[in-house]
Amino acid sequence: MAMRKLAIAQNSKGKNVPTQIIQRAIERDPAPLHGLMRAPNLLLVCTLTLLAACSKAPEKVEDIRPVRVTVLNPANADVTSELPGAVQARYESQLGFRVGGKIIARQVDVGTVVKRGQVLMRLDPKDLQLAQAQAVAAVSSAASNRDTAKADLKRYQELRGKNFVSQAVLDAKDTAFKAAQATYDQAEAAFKGQLNQTAYATLESDVDGVVTAINAEAGQVVAAGTPVVSVARQGAKEVVVGAPENQVDQLRRSDDVQVRLWADPKQLIRGTVREVSPIADPVTRTYAIKIAIPDDTPNVKLGMTAYAAFISKTSDDAIKVPLTALLRVQDHSVVWVVEGANVRQVRQVPIEITGQHGNEVWIRGALKPGQQVVTAGVNQLKPGQKVTILDAPEASLPAAKAASAAATSGAAQ
Template identity: 85%
Template sequence: MCSLLLLAACSKKVEKAEDIRPVRVMVLSPANADVISEFPGAVQARYESQLGFRVGGKIIARQADVGTVVKRGQVLMRLDPKDLQLAQAQAVAALSSATSSRDMAKADLKRYQELRDKNFVSQAVLDSKDTAFKAAQATYDQAQAALKGQLNQTAYATLESDVDGVVTAISAEAGQVVAAGTPVVNVARQGAKEVVVGVPENQVDKLRRSGDVQVRLWADPKQVIRGAVREVSPIADPVTRTYAIKIAIPDSAPNVKLGMTAYAAFASKTSDDAIKVPLTALLRVQDHSAVWVVEHGAVRQVPVRVVGQQGNDVLIQGALGGGQQVVTAGVNQLKPGQKVTILNAPESSAPAGNIAAPSPVASNAVPTSSAASGAVQ
């Protein structure tokens, strides 16, 4: 019994250590910054024609490949001309027959006019000969027009390029029977080019009014090309559910080739109370975004609204002010009132600068702006 009392007297109560989390923070400063929305796209020709034969038939020759640079009048494909040549021969024979009939009617009319002058025939007989000649003349004119039309039909068996450009697609091969008007070759006209990007529906109206568009090529990210929004599709793509925006670029832009992967960055100004923070500072809470603010050694959760994105940073609005410290790392390990210790010296959030050059990625990569929007909205 004495031993137990001695042990109880010697033992001390162990105090629970306070949970203090290390975090990194930054000092906020409002900035009227550039909101950068960047989307991948491709370089396309502003004018592209889908060419097809004006007559139906069987293709016997294809004389161009995808990527072939063609001149105006250059032959692209040919149809089997046998049926058209037979129809042309028939038209020639019809014209020859009509010519003979017209000449005969003309000679008869001349003879009967001489007989009428000598009063050997009546006026009624002369009138009938005149009518026969006019009918023969009309038949001749009809046959002549039919021959010209058939000559055109025969010429249509050869498909020629109507512009200087490059072949971008071929949808028919030799041996295939095609109907009149079926597109078989796509030719992009040389000259004006544009970049086509797909944007989500919640950004169409904002980007439509953007007056500052910068285009960069994946092959040469250092080259900046100034563009202008030329056209915004009124309907969404049925597959991607995005709206196509066509951006005109100068013809003088060097090293721009059709089909190249490009990035279009749309810049616009935020409101005065927008604040830029790293994407890592955002915390998703139920149906809204929030940040952690450090006050008196503890954190407090503040709801915010995302109004823009620039690279790995986002622009937010909320009950925040300049000089406050916001946690930029370890946000998922905190809880309201959590005691924290700051690992780094606080850094001020600087206003957004110029558009950063996009890092080369695969052409099917998800747009940076779309990924950020989906994560924080």
């Protein structure tokens, strides 16, 4: 009886009977169900039969990967590196006293515009004035000795003319006069030198410019030659930037430098690389690059923040791609190139890396400008993989444009 009721799951032609019919049969006579519970194997077979009858065969889904692409830039691309810097004077002097002493006055501040000959600082001149007075006394003493020796020489020359003294005595007087004259000359030269030393107690600017630094204050004792004031000469200016060590050689060859001031970013200033430091800064570990700008550039002040863009050309066969487009396969690098119009597939193209800047690299290989290269999802692809492009560039979708135009035309009609 139980077997006959379960047999209603299939008709004589082998077709499946709806599950609701089986459920209603069980509700009218649950006894067969109890019999089936005592026959677990039979129940399992029936359950699997019912599940197989109700389920559908799974549809086969084609593996299509979504990717992002970029259109290859033309060869001989521009390489741009932008570095921050500051405006500085091309010529800057660090001034110091020629003599040592105690500073008693500072007459300028940072930013003071000074003229040639203007006093910047003063030293205590007391010791120098005493030395000058000593030199004056030495000159007076030497002058007296010289005049005495000169008078003796003249008198003995007259006596020699009358043959009252020997020639040896006259020669001795002549020698004494010459020694006195030399002593006078020495004393006079010492006096002039001490006069200059006294004048060195006043520090003056030797150029027209701007004070950029003060390294000593009043009351401080400084040695001769110690820099105490820095003065930037008016006129020629330059922008100084710090370049990382992996870009120094590339920036050195840059033939076009564009400078923009942070205060006026719309003003474009053409500059040229004047000097590249051969030694890295011990603190920042960067190499100073000095960029000369025209002297007549308006609104450029010392200390302003500036940005220098170095523009150069790559080799004729170099192409620029994002760093994410590269895939390492065994011992070489490759990129995925998208091919096909309706059905898009990818293939590997071996490449050679010729340079890198930031998140972009320049590569060389069997590539042409205008081709599409995968930039996202490169690790999930295999040769011949079908792909769909996310946010495809406009230039790479001519078919989509044509289809959209046709649809718009049909809707208008």
